[in-house]
Amino acid sequence: MPTVNIVEVGRVVVPQPEDLVVRLSALDAPWVANPLIQRVLLFVDDAGGQQHPPFESLVASLRASLAATLARLPPLAGRVVFLRSTGDAAIDCSGPEGGGGVRFVVAESDDADARRLAGDADHDVGAFEALVPELKVDALPAEVLAVQVTRLKGGVAVGVALHHAVVDGRSVWMFLQAWAASCRSDDAAAVATVTFDRAVVAIPGGEELARSTLRKYAPNLPLAANLFPRAPIKLPRRTFTVTAKHIHQLKQCMSGQTTSGKPATAPMSSSFVAIAALAWASFVRSKHPAAIAAWHDVYVFFFIDCRGRPGIDPPVSENYFGTCITGCLVKAMARDLLAVDGVAAAAAAIQREVRRAAEDPLGLWDWMDIVSWVPLDRLVGINGSTRFKAYEVADFGWGAPSRTELVTMTDGRVVLVATKSGGVQVSVCMHPDHSTAFNSHFIDSLC
Ligand SMILES: *[C@@H]1O[C@H](CO)[C@@H](O)[C@H](O)[C@H]1NC(C)=O
Numbered sequence: 001m002p003t004v005n006i007v008e009v010g011r012v013v014v015p016q017p018e019d020l021v022v023r024l025s026a027l028d029a030p031w032v033a034n035p036l037i038q039r040v041l042l043f044v045d046d047a048g049g050q051q052h053p054p055f056e057s058l059v060a061s062l063r064a065s066l067a068a069t070l071a072r073l074p075p076l077a078g079r080v081v082f083l084r085s086t087g088d089a090a091i092d093c094s095g096p097e098g099g100g101g102v103r104f105v106v107a108e109s110d111d112a113d114a115r116r117l118a119g120d121a122d123h124d125v126g127a128f129e130a131l132v133p134e135l136k137v138d139a140l141p142a143e144v145l146a147v148q149v150t151r152l153k154g155g156v157a158v159g160v161a162l163h164h165a166v167v168d169g170r171s172v173w174m175f176l177q178a179w180a181a182s183c184r185s186d187d188a189a190a191v192a193t194v195t196f197d198r199a200v201v202a203i204p205g206g207e208e209l210a211r212s213t214l215r216k217y218a219p220n221l222p223l224a225a226n227l228f229p230r231a232p233i234k235l236p237r238r239t240f241t242v243t244a245k246h247i248h249q250l251k252q253c254m255s256g257q258t259t260s261g262k263p264a265t266a267p268m269s270s271s272f273v274a275i276a277a278l279a280w281a282s283f284v285r286s287k288h289p290a291a292i293a294a295w296h297d298v299y300v301f302f303f304i305d306c307r308g309r310p311g312i313d314p315p316v317s318e319n320y321f322g323t324c325i326t327g328c329l330v331k332a333m334a335r336d337l338l339a340v341d342g343v344a345a346a347a348a349a350i351q352r353e354v355r356r357a358a359e360d361p362l363g364l365w366d367w368m369d370i371v372s373w374v375p376l377d378r379l380v381g382i383n384g385s386t387r388f389k390a391y392e393v394a395d396f397g398w399g400a401p402s403r404t405e406l407v408t409m410t411d412g413r414v415v416l417v418a419t420k421s422g423g424v425q426v427s428v429c430m431h432p433d434h435s436t437a438f439n440s441h442f443i444d445s446l447c
Pocket of ligand 1 (some may be wrong): 037382408
């Protein structure tokens with residue numbers, strides 16, 4: 001494993017609006033007990049024909065543009081705090097607890113090879129973990145954002161860690177987009193108008209629901225025990241690139257006939273449905289018969305972005321900066337996914353639930369509760385979105401990243417972002433007992 005040395009730990013402190021305390025909504029609250037998002041972006045020297053600035057000046061411009069971005073996104077420079085008198089949790093952007101700013105770590109490695117890290121389908125998990133900062137989240141007040149910039153052999157890594165009660169995936173990309181635009185002095189793109197006022201998430205139950213949700217998942221505040229501890233071993237992870245052509249073919253297969261003669265799905269299933277179906281069927285096939293029997297119920301879980309949807313009245317703005325996602329759980333009989341037309345059957349089941357969730361996005365607002373009853377070894381969880389334009393938006397002035405990955409992944413997890421060219425990057429974390437079988441099922445079904 002490459003050696004990464006911390007050179008400097010600094011802070012980016014910005015003047016914060018006075019007395020800005022944002023109470024968490026019921027959609028933010030569960031994340032106090034499951035807070036960590038870590039993502040790495042790898043930039044390889046000369047990858048897009050563009051030369052990086054020297055490391056010192058690159059660090060200086062990342063730091064200055066981060067300060068400018070935080071001034072527009074004050075919750076990121078705050079702290080998640082516990083308000084003992086009312087039992088609420090909130091983002092304190094300015095008070096004595098909240099004014100600490102953002103930890104900014106500078107590091108270097110002589111042997112972490114940017115080109116290899118960016119190119120390998122199989123992740124070097126240890127190296128990726130060394131390129132992202134930790135976040136102090138075990139007790140409130142909790143940090144919201146930390147950044148690490150690492151000089152690599154032949155490139156640079158930008159690692160971020162964010163608190164999930166303050167941002168969802170959509171907000172992470174809003175932040176990275178604004179930061180990157182500010183860093184390359186693209187002022188037009190940098191000025192994103194966002195709203196982070198939790199009051200716009202008008203869900204029935206309001207503040208009382210937020211409070212009871214917090215009590216349910218974090219009963220020992222200010223201690224916030226992590227409900228999803230990390231696996232004791234480093235699980236293998238692999239990234240697949242599903243091209244636009246693959247997606248087109250997959251959709252065609254799925255809209256074909258099933259063995260029962262009925263059309264499997266509506267002719268126009270989305271890229272998300274196609275890929276989720278493929279991942280789910282591959283997961284079930286790779287665990288059959290050792291861990292999943294034909295008569296078992298199997299599950300796939302993913303999140304629904306509630307912005308702009310009916311069901312929350314008035315609808316939450318597309319520019320809402322916070323956590324605005326609810327769950328969607330799909331169940332099937334393993335036998336149906338093991339059949340020849342298993343991917344089409346998976347797609348049909350997913351499509352049905354996506355439609356239902358679009359009509360009633362709050363149906364599974366308390367998604368974390370499923371952990372208490374769903375057999376986790378028969379569940380695939382999907383994070384991210386085929387719509388996250390990860391590679392397009394994260395150009396800090398020296399070209400798009402060559403690679404970006406979520407570092408926080410657990411067994412049975414699939415993470416999606418859009419590729420540069422209309423495809424989807426699918427990163428998968430599977431236990432070594434099943435990963436080889438998963439990989440071959442996934443690749444076989446693509447061709
Ligand atoms: C991914 O989704 C799972 C639920 O399936 C959640 O526990 C986890 O925190 C999510 N990870 C990120 C980084 O959002």
